[in-house]
Amino acid sequence: MMLVNGQPQDSISALDRGLAYGDGLFETIRLVGAHAPLWGRHVQRLLAGCKRLRIPAPDIQQLWQEALQVSKGLPDAVLRITVTRGAGERGYAPPADSAATRIVAAFPLPDTAVDIYREGIRVRLCATLLADQPALAGIKHLNRLEQVLARAEWNDPRIAEGLVCDQRGHVISATAANLFAVIDGTAVTPSVDRCGVAGVARATVLEAMPACQVRELPLAECLGASEIFLSSSVRGILPVQAVGDTVYAPGPVTRAMQALWRDLGFPMELA
Amino acid sequence: MMLVNGQPQDSISALDRGLAYGDGLFETIRLVGAHAPLWGRHVQRLLAGCKRLRIPAPDIQQLWQEALQVSKGLPDAVLRITVTRGAGERGYAPPADSAATRIVAAFPLPDTAVDIYREGIRVRLCATLLADQPALAGIKHLNRLEQVLARAEWNDPRIAEGLVCDQRGHVISATAANLFAVIDGTAVTPSVDRCGVAGVARATVLEAMPACQVRELPLAECLGASEIFLSSSVRGILPVQAVGDTVYAPGPVTRAMQALWRDLGFPMELA
Structure with a gap:
């Protein structure tokens, strides 16, 4: 079901600037029944995006009522x-x-094989590189052609995600998830102040691991990690089993973050 | 009036990927009665964009019929x-x-003061810098937040346009037009293979001036030009009268291109 400015409808004006220029923002939020464990962080990012793009902020109480509806x-x-x-x-x-314009829509949670949480997902390295644009980095705006191009690079269903780098060869994220790597015993996640999205799940992981380093992450260093996992507000904590030919085993940091996810109220499959 | 996939309607599906991700392309075309002098070039760029983004190409005959309608x-x-x-x-x-999805819409030509073609427009320098993204440069895709941010920097109606640079300080274009500068007697226009749009009017000017250099154009060099003009398929050839405090007089190259524009069939105001 879908509401556009509070009205049940499934269309928007063809003159909307969201279509004309990608002039807007979005959030993708996992609901568990009538509960959204990360709602506050999604709202915080949405409001930050509105402020950055100078778009009038929506009424948050109204948004939540519409989400329930x-x-x-x-x-x-x-x-x-x-x-x-x-x-x-x-x-x-x-x-x-x-x-x-405010659009609130709900979709059934996609089926996810239980064993990906236990064994991890296979990931590839994308050829598409992200552009540096500090004015747009971090927020979840509607200009997503880079992600579309990166995700269009493969259609082998056994590959769940692709790593994307910036033009200096630093890993930024997956196409639709943030990335954490454990390097010499320390967790590291790429900074997203020049490109990439400051994920809500990423912020949650960072709060739980204050010692995690937020910094540039050269690809070679990332590939040499002892553990890699992805964070997504929809899919949760996803261990990475392989990046191309390099294999990883889900380790203790990944498992701890999966436990955190269950504690947050997500019915995450047993890791 | 507007047609969506050939049907008279003014709305599109709220699930369209054009809205969700800016996953699409557009063309803005000046019509003179039932004639579009640059139609062929617009079509060429649209098809190039479809190929680059791997979007099924529209039927061009059908598009033209819809344009007339x-x-x-x-x-x-x-x-x-x-x-x-x-x-x-x-x-x-x-x-x-x-x-x-195919949307064809017509709008009345905006009023333009006649004297801007004679005396030129005032332009400012934008603080927003364009990101390098060779995978998207040149084509007219729907990810236009950079242009929105640059155009939002001012609302003084006496300033008609803003110059935008890349992150190395090279001029790329105006927010919604390409740029030409005459430097030491030679016309120069910035290359658009890392950012910017390969304008249809720009291509027309380039064909008429085979000696024009297409290259990187550092801002300081641009400001030192003897003539600067903008090219736009909607607004035509616009002499630049000032960039900030630096003043210019429309020169012979600008006037020659305005004459070309009239010869192409645009009822351009007398220069």
């Missing part, structure tokens, strides 16, 4: 909230009086 | 054609069986 009857749902600058005249200049 | 009764129209990868499931992976 669209997900009714779905015991495990993925919620997508999209906020755009709204309809506008032709031209890049943001209208002085723009009224944001 | 939506612009009927508008003696001077701006046509916007948008082609997206179509509706899709959640997730970046392009659906195997995607049916592109």
